[in-house]
Amino acid sequence: MKRGPTPSRRAPRAQLPQGGLRGLLRKSRQGLLWSLSWGLSGGVATGVPGLVSAQQIIVNPDVGVVAIDRNRARLIFSMRVNQWGDKQPVTVFVLPDDASLHQVFAKSALGLYPYQLRRTWDRLVFSGTGQAPVQVASEQEMIERVRQTAGAIGYISDQPDATGVKTVRVE
Amino acid sequence: MDNARPLIVTLALLFASSLATAQPTLPSGLRLHGFASQGAVHTSGNRFHGDSPKTSFDFTEIGLNASWRLNPRLLLAGQVLSRRAGDMSDGWPKVDFALADITLVTEDEARAGIRLGRLKNRLGLYNETRDVPFTHPGIFLPQVVYFDKVRNLVLATDGVQLHGELYQPFGTLSATLASGRPVVDENVEAALLRGQIPGSIEPRENSWLASLWFHSPTERIKFGLSGASIALQQDWNLTPATPTIDLTYWIASAQYNAEHWSFSTEYMGLPYRGRDFQPVRPNLSQTSEGYYAQLTYRPSPPLELMLRYEEGFADRDDRSGQTLARVSQGLLPKQSAYSRILSLGLRWDLSRQWMLRAEYQRHAGSFILSEIENPNLLEHDTHWDLFAVQAAFRF
Numbered sequence: 001m002k003r004g005p006t007p008s009r010r011a012p013r014a015q016l017p018q019g020g021l022r023g024l025l026r027k028s029r030q031g032l033l034w035s036l037s038w039g040l041s042g043g044v045a046t047g048v049p050g051l052v053s054a055q056q057i058i059v060n061p062d063v064g065v066v067a068i069d070r071n072r073a074r075l076i077f078s079m080r081v082n083q084w085g086d087k088q089p090v091t092v093f094v095l096p097d098d099a100s101l102h103q104v105f106a107k108s109a110l111g112l113y114p115y116q117l118r119r120t121w122d123r124l125v126f127s128g129t130g131q132a133p134v135q136v137a138s139e140q141e142m143i144e145r146v147r148q149t150a151g152a153i154g155y156i157s158d159q160p161d162a163t164g165v166k167t168v169r170v171e
Numbered sequence: 172m173d174n175a176r177p178l179i180v181t182l183a184l185l186f187a188s189s190l191a192t193a194q195p196t197l198p199s200g201l202r203l204h205g206f207a208s209q210g211a212v213h214t215s216g217n218r219f220h221g222d223s224p225k226t227s228f229d230f231t232e233i234g235l236n237a238s239w240r241l242n243p244r245l246l247l248a249g250q251v252l253s254r255r256a257g258d259m260s261d262g263w264p265k266v267d268f269a270l271a272d273i274t275l276v277t278e279d280e281a282r283a284g285i286r287l288g289r290l291k292n293r294l295g296l297y298n299e300t301r302d303v304p305f306t307h308p309g310i311f312l313p314q315v316v317y318f319d320k321v322r323n324l325v326l327a328t329d330g331v332q333l334h335g336e337l338y339q340p341f342g343t344l345s346a347t348l349a350s351g352r353p354v355v356d357e358n359v360e361a362a363l364l365r366g367q368i369p370g371s372i373e374p375r376e377n378s379w380l381a382s383l384w385f386h387s388p389t390e391r392i393k394f395g396l397s398g399a400s401i402a403l404q405q406d407w408n409l410t411p412a413t414p415t416i417d418l419t420y421w422i423a424s425a426q427y428n429a430e431h432w433s434f435s436t437e438y439m440g441l442p443y444r445g446r447d448f449q450p451v452r453p454n455l456s457q458t459s460e461g462y463y464a465q466l467t468y469r470p471s472p473p474l475e476l477m478l479r480y481e482e483g484f485a486d487r488d489d490r491s492g493q494t495l496a497r498v499s500q501g502l503l504p505k506q507s508a509y510s511r512i513l514s515l516g517l518r519w520d521l522s523r524q525w526m527l528r529a530e531y532q533r534h535a536g537s538f539i540l541s542e543i544e545n546p547n548l549l550e551h552d553t554h555w556d557l558f559a560v561q562a563a564f565r566f
Contacts, residue, residue, distance in 0.1 A: 028178060071388060072279075075338060082243050083277055089243045098472065111389040112407045113430050115469065120390075122306045123205055127291045127299035128248030129334075131238050132202070 028150045058143070058165040060152040062090070067169040074110045076153060079130050086149060092133035093145050093154035096143050101139065105155045109170055206235045208304045208563035217537060218318075218544040221257035223557070230561075231255040231262060232302055246272040252302055253502040258544045259319060259358055267291070267302070268327060276335075282304035283335035289354075290332050293347050293382045294325055294397045295437055297424040301326070304563040308343040308435070308467050308477050309516040310530045311559070314485025314539035315461025316422060319506030323354050325399055325420055328378055342387045349380040353401050360405075361542040363416060363443065368451045370407025375415060379404070395424040405448070431469050438462040439483075457486040477516035477530075483538050486508050492536075506553040510538040518552040524565055532557040 032123050040169040057068060063084060068076075068093045075081040082090050095102040097114050124130030136142045146152040156162055184380025191532045210230035221227025231254070238248040255262030270288035291299040300306040301317060311319070330351015337344040337382040346352040352374050360372040382397035398421030405414040419442050426435045439462065445455040461483030483510045484490045516530040537551035545551060 040399060071338065071340065074388065075185070080282070080336065080338075080343075082240075085276075085279070087243070097324065113428070115529070116390050116428060119306070123300055124297075125202075125238065126234075126236060126250065126303045126306060127293075128236075128238065128246075128250060128270050129286070129299075130246070131240060132204075 054103060055109065055155055055157045057109065057153065057155050057168045057170060058146050058162060059147055059154075059168050060150055061164070062150055062168045063153070063166065065168060066166075067171050069171045070109070070111065073170060074112065076135070077106075077110055078112070078117060079124055080131065089152045091149050091152045093136050093142055093149075093152060094133040094138070095139070095142065096135060101155070101157055109155065202238050204236040204238075204566060205234055206303055206305065206563060206565040207231075208561055210310060210559055210561040212557065212559045214558075215556040217534075217540055217555050218257065219540065219557060221544075223257075225256060229255055229257045230559075232304065234267065234301040235304065243277075244274045248272065251429070254302060256319065257541070259322075259541050273556055280339065281335065281337050283333070286334065287330075289326050289327055289329050290349060290351070292325055292349070292380055292399060294380070294399060295439070296393075296395070296419070296424050296426060296435060298325060304528070304561060305526060305565055308465060309479065309514060310528050310561045311367050311532075313437070313461070313463040313465070313479060313481045313514075314512070315481045315510055316437050316463060318362065318539065320539065321539035322400065322542075323356045324359045325353075327354050328352065328380060329354070330377065330462045332380075340388070342385055342392075345382075345384045347380070347382045350377050353378045353399075353403075355403065358541065358543060359403075363403075363418075364405075364445070364448070364452060367543075368405070368407075368448075369409055370405050372403055372405055372416075374402070375404040376402040393424070393426040393428070395422075397422050399423070409451070410446040410447070410449070414445065414447040416443060416445050419526075432466045434465070435467075436462070436464045457488070459483070459485050460487045473520045475518040475520075477514065477518070479512075479514040479516075481512045481514075482510070485538055502548070504549055504551060506536045506551055507540075507548050508538060509536040511535040512539070526565075528559075528561040528563070530557075530559045530561075532559075 002073060037052045057073065059065065064086060065084065070082070076090055077092060079092065084090060086142050097118055103114050106112050121132035125132050134145070136145055138142055139160055142154045143160065143165055207390050208231065209228070210220070211228050212220045212223045212230055213226045216224060233253045233255035234250055236250040238246060240246050250267040251264050253262050253264040254260045255427030257539055266289055268289050268291050270286050270290055272284060272286045274282065274284040276283040285474065292387060293299055295315060295316060297312050301312055301322070304395055326353040328349055330349060332347055332349035335345065336345045355374060357367070361367055378399055378401045380399040382395065384393070384395040386393040398419060400419050403416040407414070420439070421438050422439045424437045425435060439460060441459040443457065445452065448454070461481065463479055463481030465477065465479040470476070486495065490509055492505030495503050495508045496505040512532055512534050514530060514532045516528065519527045521527060533554045534557065536553060537545070539550065
């Protein structure tokens with residue numbers, strides 16, 4: 001069940017006009033990356049575990065955890081728990097709801113659908129009982145902000161160069 | 172004044188957009204959000220959110236929201252809301268909530284705290300965010316449970332709330348207990364007493380509110396039980412006695428969430444008792460009720476479809492309204508005692524910030540109509556249609 005669309009997709013993309021389409025291109029490149037890593041990791045054949053290995057949770061190096069269980073990760077990303085074990089404040093970074101990495105992360109790492117996370121955050125914000133995560137535009141910005149912010153947590157796909165942040169195991 | 176409204180909305184949107192782009196420069200911990208929506212409502216008969224038989228645009232909601240996390244234990248939050256809804260609400264900006272949330276206990280498995288100020292009531296699935304278009308399933312919430320004609324009675328409380336959450340492998344339990352002064356207005360009086368009478372209605376004692384919620388770890392299943400006990404009095408000098416109203420408003424909620432669809436159902440019970448309103452009204456003791464079942468389906472990300480059926484009754488022992496018509500000697504027609512509503516809705520998220528909606532409703536009965544918007548109950552149409560569209564913006 002490998003998809004293998006890589007070579008055939010590359011050609012029409014090269015013919016796209018230059019101006020004003022950078023965002024679109026970036027998005028489709030991200031999509032391409034995804035189908036690539038999906039294919040490499042076994043995709044449908046290995047089911048969800050294949051997807052889990054395709055992205056990881058990252059934290060600021062000053063955060064003293066090396067592993068995090070799925071329930072805790074869910075509580076942190078749904079903004080219910082806002083302190084680490086040593087009482088340091090947590091700052092959560094996420095990609096936009098429609099980013100494919102966000103969707104895969106929510107489903108495979110947290111077991112939540114993106115619409116559920118949005119609903120939880122909206123309820124907190126618009127009832128004054130909490131805050132929503134900080135939204136970043138790209139994976140690069142995610143790494144940058146997590147590196148710069150004490151107590152920060154975010155997620156990336158497993159390929160980019162993620163120096164200056166710590167990768168955390170999900171158990 | 173009417174001509175100025177679109178201008179005001181546009182200005183608010185521009186203001187909101189500029190705030191949204193300025194967000195990265197805000198001090199850490201301070202967040203600004205907001206929303207604005209404009210609806211158009213057309214009905215075949217009966218007025219709903221304005222002069223809807225001639226198509227009403229008197230349905231506008233604008234909210235500005237700020238929250239500031241000073242430290243992990245203290246959150247300050249507030250929201251100003253301008254809501255124009257026909258004759259029920261004039262759009263004058265009001266403090267929707269303004270509160271301090273203090274976390275007292277944080278453990279791995281539990282969290283508890285206290286909130287002080289003007290608090291949104293945690294009632295049912297939707298009350299807390301009932302005026303934020305993005306957070307509810309249709310343009311209008313199920314009116315038999317979330318009456319817009321008496322929304323202020325259950326909307327918010329000026330007081331104090333204790334809250335606690337327990338995180339367990341089998342799911343999360345959360346509970347709230349609150350007490351304070353309810354916010355009441357002329358809509359409350361019109362709806363509870365079916366028309367306007369001398370004097371004004373006001374809280375008699377502090378209200379009590381409680382809620383208990385359970386959801387499974389991945390929030391596939393959610394159950395809730397929430398309620399409010401409210402004591403009011405009519406401030407008049409017609410008679411030596413002070414008329415009183417005591418009521419309990421409670422909702423049982425259940426929801427199932429799958430990837431492409433959600434099913435929600437709620438039951439609302441509202442027992443109330445009116446005393447010493449003679450000679451204007453007889454003593455009254457009855458229970459209103461309402462319930463609905465709702466399916467939302469998300470075929471692919473930008474689109475969502477909604478199907479809902481709801482029923483509501485002014486007096487659950489008189490569902491046909493025949494007793495009401497007889498006792499009132501025909502002044503209150505039987506169709507004003509019930510509402511049965513079938514709704515179809517479409518939501519289209521154009522972008523992260525813009526949403527469009529369309530909704531059709533088929534009504535039998537006029538129980539959910541505002542007495543302020545439809546003062547002559549005898550003119551209520553029994554069978555009527557509603558069509559509405561709405562555009563909404565958020566940041």
